[in-house]
Structures are given as C-alpha cells and as structure tokens.
Amino acid sequence: MKRREFLKKSSQALGSLPFVTGIFKSAGASVTSTTNGSSPILIALFLRGGADGLNIVVPYGDPGYSGLRPTIGISAPGTQGGALDLDGFFGLHPKLPAFKSFYDQGKMAMVHACGSPSETRSHFDAMDLMEGGSGTVKLDDGWLNRYLQTSIPSQDIFHAVSIGPAVVRSLSGIASSIAISNLDILHMSGSNRMKTYLDAIKEMNAERQDIIGYTARSMLEAIEIGQDKLDPDAYVPENGADYQEDEFSSQLKILAQMIKADVGLHVATVDLGGWDTHTNQGGGESGALANALDILNPGIEALITDLGNQAERTLILIMTEFGRTARQNGSGGTDHGHGTVLFVIGQKINGGRVYGQWPGLAEKNLYQGRDLAVTTDFRQLFGEVLEHHMNCAEIHSVFPDYDHTNNTPVGLF
Amino acid sequence: MRKNYHFLSRATFGPTKESMQQVESTGIESWLDQQLRPEQINNSRVERLLGSLPSLFMSATELLREYPRPEQGESPAPGKEFWRPFLEVSCATLLLARYSESQLLEIMTNFWFNHFNVFGPEGINFYATPPYIMETIRKNALGTFPKLLQKTAKSPAMLYYLDNYLSSREMVLSNGEEKGINENYARELMELHTLGVDAGYTQEDIINAAKILTGWSITRPRTGELDFQFYENIHEPGTYQVFGQTFASRGMQQGLDMIAYLALRPETAQHVAEKLVAAFVADDPPSRLIQNVKDVFLATGGDIPSLLKTIFLSREFYEVKYLRAKIKSPLRFFISSLRATGADILDAEPVLRPFQSLGQPLFRCQPPTGYSDKKEAVLGTGVFLSESLLTRTMAFDRLRGVSMSPSKLNPDNLTGIDLADALMEGILVHFEHKTAEVVRKASLSYGFGPRELISLILVTPDFLLY
Numbered sequence: 001m002k003r004r005e006f007l008k009k010s011s012q013a014l015g016s017l018p019f020v021t022g023i024f025k026s027a028g029a030s031v032t033s034t035t036n037g038s039s040p041i042l043i044a045l046f047l048r049g050g051a052d053g054l055n056i057v058v059p060y061g062d063p064g065y066s067g068l069r070p071t072i073g074i075s076a077p078g079t080q081g082g083a084l085d086l087d088g089f090f091g092l093h094p095k096l097p098a099f100k101s102f103y104d105q106g107k108m109a110m111v112h113a114c115g116s117p118s119e120t121r122s123h124f125d126a127m128d129l130m131e132g133g134s135g136t137v138k139l140d141d142g143w144l145n146r147y148l149q150t151s152i153p154s155q156d157i158f159h160a161v162s163i164g165p166a167v168v169r170s171l172s173g174i175a176s177s178i179a180i181s182n183l184d185i186l187h188m189s190g191s192n193r194m195k196t197y198l199d200a201i202k203e204m205n206a207e208r209q210d211i212i213g214y215t216a217r218s219m220l221e222a223i224e225i226g227q228d229k230l231d232p233d234a235y236v237p238e239n240g241a242d243y244q245e246d247e248f249s250s251q252l253k254i255l256a257q258m259i260k261a262d263v264g265l266h267v268a269t270v271d272l273g274g275w276d277t278h279t280n281q282g283g284g285e286s287g288a289l290a291n292a293l294d295i296l297n298p299g300i301e302a303l304i305t306d307l308g309n310q311a312e313r314t315l316i317l318i319m320t321e322f323g324r325t326a327r328q329n330g331s332g333g334t335d336h337g338h339g340t341v342l343f344v345i346g347q348k349i350n351g352g353r354v355y356g357q358w359p360g361l362a363e364k365n366l367y368q369g370r371d372l373a374v375t376t377d378f379r380q381l382f383g384e385v386l387e388h389h390m391n392c393a394e395i396h397s398v399f400p401d402y403d404h405t406n407n408t409p410v411g412l413f
Numbered sequence: 414m415r416k417n418y419h420f421l422s423r424a425t426f427g428p429t430k431e432s433m434q435q436v437e438s439t440g441i442e443s444w445l446d447q448q449l450r451p452e453q454i455n456n457s458r459v460e461r462l463l464g465s466l467p468s469l470f471m472s473a474t475e476l477l478r479e480y481p482r483p484e485q486g487e488s489p490a491p492g493k494e495f496w497r498p499f500l501e502v503s504c505a506t507l508l509l510a511r512y513s514e515s516q517l518l519e520i521m522t523n524f525w526f527n528h529f530n531v532f533g534p535e536g537i538n539f540y541a542t543p544p545y546i547m548e549t550i551r552k553n554a555l556g557t558f559p560k561l562l563q564k565t566a567k568s569p570a571m572l573y574y575l576d577n578y579l580s581s582r583e584m585v586l587s588n589g590e591e592k593g594i595n596e597n598y599a600r601e602l603m604e605l606h607t608l609g610v611d612a613g614y615t616q617e618d619i620i621n622a623a624k625i626l627t628g629w630s631i632t633r634p635r636t637g638e639l640d641f642q643f644y645e646n647i648h649e650p651g652t653y654q655v656f657g658q659t660f661a662s663r664g665m666q667q668g669l670d671m672i673a674y675l676a677l678r679p680e681t682a683q684h685v686a687e688k689l690v691a692a693f694v695a696d697d698p699p700s701r702l703i704q705n706v707k708d709v710f711l712a713t714g715g716d717i718p719s720l721l722k723t724i725f726l727s728r729e730f731y732e733v734k735y736l737r738a739k740i741k742s743p744l745r746f747f748i749s750s751l752r753a754t755g756a757d758i759l760d761a762e763p764v765l766r767p768f769q770s771l772g773q774p775l776f777r778c779q780p781p782t783g784y785s786d787k788k789e790a791v792l793g794t795g796v797f798l799s800e801s802l803l804t805r806t807m808a809f810d811r812l813r814g815v816s817m818s819p820s821k822l823n824p825d826n827l828t829g830i831d832l833a834d835a836l837m838e839g840i841l842v843h844f845e846h847k848t849a850e851v852v853r854k855a856s857l858s859y860g861f862g863p864r865e866l867i868s869l870i871l872v873t874p875d876f877l878l879y
Contacts, residue, residue, distance in 0.1 A: 048780065070591065121600065122610050124782055165772025166793040179793025181770065188802055196859050200869055201801060204851040211788050212740070212874045215797045222794055273779050278576045278597040330593020331579035336600065368616065 037262050040390050041314045043255060044144060044170060044269045046131075047296075049276030050123065051320035053340030054372060055289055056096070057110050057354060061089035064361030068327045072334075074284045081284030090354045094284045095293035098301035099343075106351040107304075109412045111381050113339045113356050115322060115374040121336035123276070126321035130378060131170035134401050141173025143398055144267050147386055148175035150394040156264025157221040163251040163270045171269050178218045183254055186226030187233075198223065229261040241306030248272050248295050252303040259310050272296060275320060279333040288333070304345065311347055315389045317382070318343035323372050326361055337371035342381060346389065349412045356410070377402065381410050388413035415843055417441065419736050422879040423693050424448065424725060425516035427749025428841050432516070445725055449555060449718040451515035459512040468498040469505050470547060473569055473639035476540040499534050502543035503775045504761035510748040511758055521554040521717070522546070523744065524692055526776070527783030529565040529606060531574035533776035537631070538570050540639055542776060545570035558685060558715030559676035562606060566672050567641040569631045575601055575781065578630040580623055582649035592647070599623035601781045603656070607675040609684030614656050621653035625660060626668050682710035686720070693724050695738040696787045702729040737878035740788045743771035743796070745879070750804060750871045753840045756817035763813035770799040792877070801872045808868035819863035829857050836866050840876065848873045 058074045059065050060083050066073045074093060075082040083091025084100040090112070092100050102108035117135045120126050129135070133143025141149075148160055153175075160177035162168045167179045180186075198220055205216035235257045243249040251270050258265045274292035281289050304311050323340025339359070344351075359365050359373040367373040379402040386392035387404075395404055417436045421428035424445070436444045447454060463469055468476060482495045489495065509519050526546060533542040549568045553561040565571050572578040577598035584592045599622035604610045628648030632638040643665040650662045658674050660667050675681060686706035690698035706723050713719045724730055741749060747767070751758065758764060768774045772793065773784045785791070806812045808819070822839035823832060833856035837844050844852070855861040855869055870876060 120610075121616065122604050123780060124604070125610050162793070164793070165796050166790050172789055178795075180795035180798075181772070181793075182795070185770070185795060185798050185802060193865075194805075197805065197861075197865060197869065198801065200851055200855045200859060200861075201872060203854075204848050204873060207847070208874060210874075211792060212797075212877055215792055215794055216874075218794045219798045219801070223798070276597075276780075278595055279579055329595050330581050330583065330591065331576060331595045333576070333595070335596040370616075 037310075038313055039266065041259060041265055042144075042267050042385065042390055043314060043316045044267070045316060045318045046127075046168070046170070046269065046271050047275045047292075047318065047320040048123075048127070048271055048273045049320070050126070050322045050324055050336055051275040051292075051340060052277060052281065052289060052324040052334055053112065053114075053320075054323065054326060055281070055283075055334075056093050056293070057086070057112055057341040058083040058091045058093065059089060059112075059358065059361065060091050062358070062361045064326075064363075068361060070328070072281050072283050072287070072328045072332060083284070086354060089358075093289070093293055095290050096297045098297050098304075102304065102345055103352055107347055107349070108343060108345045109349055109351045109353055109355055110341050110343050111355045111376050111410055111412075112341045113359050113372055113374060114342045114376040114378055114381060115339040116378055117374065119338070119368070121322060121338075123321060123336070128169065130319065130321055131168065133170070133379060133382065133399050135377070135379070137401055139400070142168070142170035143382060144171045144269070145173030145175050145177070146398045147390065147392055148177070148267065149173070150392060150397055151266075151390070154264060154266065156266075157218055157225055158258055158263040158265050160267045161258070161265060161269075163254060163268065168269045168271065171267065176214065176218070177267075178215075178222060180222065180254075182250070183226060183230050183232040183257065186223050187231060225263055229263055230257060232257070237302070237306045239305050239308050241302045242298070243302040243306075244295070244298050246295055246299075249299045249302060252299050253306070256303055256306045256310075259307060259314060272299075277324070277333050278329065278335060279331045281328070281333040300345065315344065315346035315349075315385060317385055318345070319378065325370050326366055326372055327370065338367040339372035339374040342378065344381070344385065344412060348389075351412070353412070355412055376410060377407070380404065380407055384410055384413060415736065416731055418841060418843065419731065420725065422749070423730075424520060425752075426510045426519065426745055427752040427879075429752045429755075430841070433841060442726060445517075445722060448515060448517035449721065451518040451555065454515045456514045459509055459514070462508050462512060463505055466501040466505055468501045468543065471498070471544070473537075473540045473544050474637070476543065477639045478637065480540070495539055496534065498543045499539050499776070500762065500765075502546050503533075503765050506546070506775060507748070507758060507761045507764055510744065511751050517721070518551065518555055521721075522551045524689075525550050525554050525561060527778070527786075528688065529561075529571065530778050530781055530783035531570045531776075532779055537573050537634075537639060541568070541570035541573060546776070555717050555721075558681075558710070558717060559673055561717075562676045563669065563672050565606070566602070566626075566629070566668075569639055569641060571598070572629060572631055572641070577623075577626055580627050580629075581647040582624070582627050584647070594620065594623040594627060594649070596620065596623045599626060602672075603675065605781055607681040607684065608656065608678060609680055609687075612656075612678075612680040612684070618655050621655050622671060624649045624651065625653055625655065625671050628665065629668055676715060677711070679707070679711060682707040682715070685715075686710060689720060690724060692786060693721075694730055695735050699729045699732075699735075702727050737875070739786070739879055740792050741877055741879050742784065742786045742791050743768055743773045743800075744775070746800060746877065747771070747803070749879070750807070750876070751815070751817075753842075753876075754817055754867060754871070755821040756807065756815055758814060759816050760814040764815060767799070767803050767812075770795070771803070772796050797872075800877075801868075804871040805865070805868040808864040808871070810864075817867075819867055822867065823863050832856050832863060833866060836863065836870055840867075840870055842870075842873075842875045844873065844875045848875050 060076045077083050077085035077091050085091045131142050132139040162179040167177050171177045202220045205213045243253045277288045319342050324334035324337040329335050357375040359375050379399045383395040383404045387395050476498045480495050483489045513519050545568050549564045575598035576595045580595040581592040600619050603614050628644045632640050632642045652661050660671050686703045690703050709719050709723045778784050822836050827835050830853050833853040
C-alpha cells in the first residue's frame, strides 16, 4: 500500500480533526503568570535545509572521512582550518568556538548519527515528520503541541511562542501558541485611540472559534503583557553578551528578553536557514557552511551569556531534517542524505560528550551506500528532553509511534 | 451577488466595483473566457504605469549590460544599481496585482511562481529573476503545463537556484578538481514540480534524472551573456531509466524527452490538480473536484485554461462551506484592501517594505516549496497585528506610496450608523451579523471616523477571509 493511501485510511479511522487552535485558552486570560522564575524552558531551534552533520561534528578519526570529502573535508585538529578537538575522534567545525567552550564546560552534548527512520530525502517530508514527531505516519499536530496538551494548561499568552511569521509545524495544534517576529510592533500600538481600535477588533472576534478569532484575542493579550514588560528599546543584554546584527541573533535576543521578563515562556521555536549546501559548501575556513555557522555560533553564545543564571532552566535543542551525503558531490557540496548530528545545550545535562553509536563511514556501513546511517531515532532524544527537562510523564502520547520503554536511553540526563 | 463575489475573490486579487459590475452583466463563464485570453484585454492603464520601470521587459543579458555590478571603489550611476531590476519587477508585481485588467493572469503568475519557486535577490538571480517572472512564468501561466515546465527547466533562474548549472558528468579537471552530478534540481523537479513527494520515485530515479540533465547550464559570465546553454562536454551520455521509462542517449534532447514525459504523468496531473484545487477552493480540497481536474489535465495535455474552467465552473467551487474558507496571503490581503477601497499606489517601492513584517516578502522565499497559502502558515499573532497597524496607517493616508481617500466610499459625508453601513457596502463584503454590529457600534459609540472605520473593516474576519 502506498503511504498516501495508508494515511487516508488512518485519518479516516481517527476521524478528521479540524484545525482548531487554542481551545485550551479561555478568553480574557489572567495577566499574572502561572509559571515562576524557575519553571523549565525549552527552545527548539530548527536548522532548515538539512545541516551537514559530518562537517559540523567532524568524525576526523574515522578512516573513511577524508576520502569521502577530498576538497570540503575538515582537516584534523591542529592544522590550518582544522577541527576543534572534542574527544580524539570527533572535532567541531572551526567556526563553532563557543560550542567548543560549552562542550568543555559540560553544558553541551551532541547525538551523532541521529535522525529519522523514514528514508525520505525531501525537505518538506522530512521536516513534516520530524516536526510531527513521528517516524513514518503523518500526524496532524506537532510534537511540541502534543507535549503542551499533556502539560498543565497555562493562562500565559507567551507560554508557547514561535519566533517568526507563523506558528511552526512542531508547535501547531489545539494547545494555544502564538507567533511573533519582533517586539517593536507591540509598542507601536500604545495610544488610547489605538487601544479602542484594537479593542473593537477583539470585540468582533470574541466568540469566533477559528484561527482568526484565536489570533485576534491572542494579539490583544500579547500587547497587554508586551506593553508592560517587553519594551525592546529598554532591553539591555547582560554579562557582556554581544548579539550580532543579523535576524537570528535579534530573534534570540527576543527570547532572552521574554525569559528574563518572566512572561511565562515555556516552549519556544526558532528557525535558521542556510544549511542546504548543494554547492560551494567549503571547508573549515570559508564557504556556505562556514557562513551559516558564523550566524549560529555567535547567536547561541550571546543568548547563553545574556541569560546568565536563567540559563539554568533553559534547554536548547538543535535539530535539522536530515544530514547530507557522506561523499561530496560534483559541485563542491553535498546532496540530501540521512543521519546527522543534533545538539542539546543545557546546564544540567551530562554534557561534554558525543552520544550515539557511531555506524562508521566505510562503504558497507553507509545508509543505502551513500549516507551516514541513523543509529539513534530523533524521537528517543526528543522524548528524553521532554521527560527529564520538562518533567513530562506522558512521552508515549507525544510520540505515539515510538516506544521509549523498549529502547536504550541516549543517557544525557 | 455572493456567488460573483466569491468567484472574484478567488480569481482576482480582490473584487472591485467595476469587476463586480462586469461579472454581473456578462456572467461568470464569459468573464472567465475573456480572462483566459489576456492578450485580447485592454490593459492600457497598467501598461502606462509599468512604463516607469525601464528594466522590466529586458532580457537577462540586457540587464547584465545595463545594470553592471560596480567594480571595487566605483559607485553605480543613479538608477543603474545592479539590484534595481529585481526591485522594479517587485514593484511591477504590485502594480499588476492592483491595476491589471487581466487579473487571472496575475493570480496564476503568482501561483506558478510559488510552484516553481526561486529566490530572487542573490548572485546572478538579481538579473535572471525579473525575466523569469515576466517571461518564463507570466507568458506561460495560462498556456500548457508541459511548456511551462520546460521553460522553467531551461531558465537561468531555476538552473542557478537549484544548482543544475554546476551538475556535470564525472570528470577530473586539469587542476585536479573532480566534477560530478548535483541532485538538487532533479529531486525538486520530481518532488515539487511534477510527480509529487508520494509518487513513488526512487533515489535511483533522481540520480538518473540528474545524469540526463548534466550539461543543462548557463552561459559563462565572461561571454557577457546570461542565457540557457547546453554543454555537450559536461553531459553524461547514456541510456537511463526514470520512473519506469527508458530514455535513449540523445544529448540535450534526452532531457527534453524526460521533462515532457514527467509533465504528463498521471501522478503529475494529480499533484497539480491537488495544488490548484487547494489554492482556489479550500486548504482541505474536495477530492471529487481534484479527480475531475486531473482527468481534464490528462485529456487536454495539461491545458491550464481548461483546468481553471473545470474549477471555476464546478458545483463544488460554489458550495456554501467553501465560501470564505481561506485566509488571504499577505499579498492578496494588501492588494485586495487597495482594490476594495479604491486606494492608489503612487510609488510602489516603499510599499514593498511592509511585506517583511507580513511574513512573505516578494520573491524572497528561501526553500524551494514557495510560500504556503494555508491558513496556519499565513496568519500568526504578529502578522495579524502588523496587518491591523498597516490598514490603520493606510487609512490615515500615512503609508508612503499609497493614497487612500475615504470620500470615495463615503461621497455623501454620512455619519453614525449610516456611515458604517455605507462603508461596509462600499467594501462589497457580505458581513456577518456580529461584525456589522461592532462596526456600527464603533461608528456610533466609540467615535470612529471614516478613516478608522475603513481600517477596522479591512481587518474584520469577513475581509481577512476570502
């Protein structure tokens, strides 16, 4: 049976869920936060485009590595443009010095050869499955949303936030969430006339049970809290944090401000593009991958620095839809592949280790003869993050087609 | 009346008084027939406006010569910046959406651009994207699918964006550099452009397609030309099987054969039918209509006007549950608000800026999927707020580049409930009871003047939906 047919059948069996968002949220939520300054926070960062795990956490100790990547391979530690050594076998891309220092402090862990059981090499399909939190079956809501459905409903409008124009797939579903790209607009709406105008919008949407009704109400609540607590002009990063001028860094700065303002942030998503390196991927010093890492590394560094002791309760999970071909392609890049590396940054994890069983890069060990194999299902990692960092007791309902009890834990908690 | 409004809200960038009158007098079918022959439509007004954009109809080669990238230390002559053609085609898109009489052509240009998405402002695509939009897509948007597909396959913009211009047979250059295939375009050709992700093609199909397409590239920059070119010397000869069909080695013709084959596969017909019905009827499209559109696709060899007629003249299209079943994309939202209020674009350039905060800046979608028009993808909290602030700025006539005069909708200087009713009638939407009540209350009790009321009406659920 083709997958599409299977899905049609299974969705008939489940009954088709209409897209209703935010039914857990009562209209007119309370302004006081239901969380406090010690509740855990999860930031899910999605590297869109399929990030090349083999050049980000480089298995320089694998005898097959350098032969697969004659011109774009990262050389061994200690050489010009060489990897930053982690454990004598793996090394970080040299554009990730802050990651290296988090690793050395035990605050960062990687899971290599991680990914999806699905063989898809389609960006769209692979993101859909990873954000849906499933192996091969398409689920209507996102894994983060299903997590929210299992947790205590919150009255905080900033409880679950996608930084960007729309709520991303992983966060969408019936538990409420909002999407916002910048905090300035919350402050462009300050005058009394404007308030009357926005109230009229709220009034006409007060009873609507659709996405417009929910979005209108959430907008008014976001303004109410934002006016009071989230003035971007008044925000001063702490601890010498140095945010770059790019969009990614400014989005992380919004998150830092939300976390410190204690507006109840519990789950956040951020996206970073630029990973689909089919050409001119480059090696350690320059090229498309180095450019993308040059955005990622300083952004994360500034965020963690800025958060100070708030970083204690914050965990950053960095994911991507698939890895890339083990062999470089004919145009100095890599094509869509399979296994890759995922990152976890947190103060309380057993960091300073590259987790996962290494499948090796010998021809016979490559997935379908071309890609890094997957030895850790991404759902194993996501589940452990929810269970241990977010105190989720129902990971089986977040990942309905994965059985955590019959799999070995990654073990980073 | 509601039927005509529904039809126009989908087939155009928003009903206007004039288009409503036209459809009322000619009927939907004959209005549609006219729209499907855009070359016969008198479009002098927008053509005059486009006259202020000198780069608009230049070829990529002409653009390369007229708008060169400055040498180090030089600054370009004013109006000759290398990014200007991209800016001008973006401006033209707004003007055409607002003013063109051949609205369905503009809607389809937008649809096909997203289907065959490229990222505009990077590298040579600063030059290749404008003709890609104006010629490759727009000139074929109401033609046949196989021709449109072939034109995109041979366009420098697509060859650059999806890297096929670098794809080569396995070879070692004199400097030792190893060349080989690049799968990027071959994969998206099958996944996004033709068969669809679930069609059942394999990794081997992708590799074979990539080999067949080696040599499909772009003229080298030093020639001073920017055009498609096939290079026999980097083409991988050989007979290959793709998706169950064998293609004999015939140089460039082999690629044309494969593209023609993929264009008319039943899986392609299904994929294109699903996308069209979702775009024009509902995010969750009715399967019977998809089947009909697919049948017509196969029977007519992918004749796009026939597909559109099948949709717009279907019973399903007018079913009550599909009225206002979609949420406007940022472009449709913005242009439809101009068209409904009779507001004018005096200068399109500053008007491009708001699309950033609305989440879909023009021709800047990085992933090859193009922008989604699904509800959950177009309306976030921040976007709704941006829209609410934008209509207000516009209604108070403070949006640079746009002129809006409330007297167009309120010529008799009405006040109170009469004003609210006149404005709502002028904007043509059939308002739900609750919305109308709040708009009247805003006029009567909250002290809203005509500008504030227009701003409010443009962000009612009734106007955001279409």
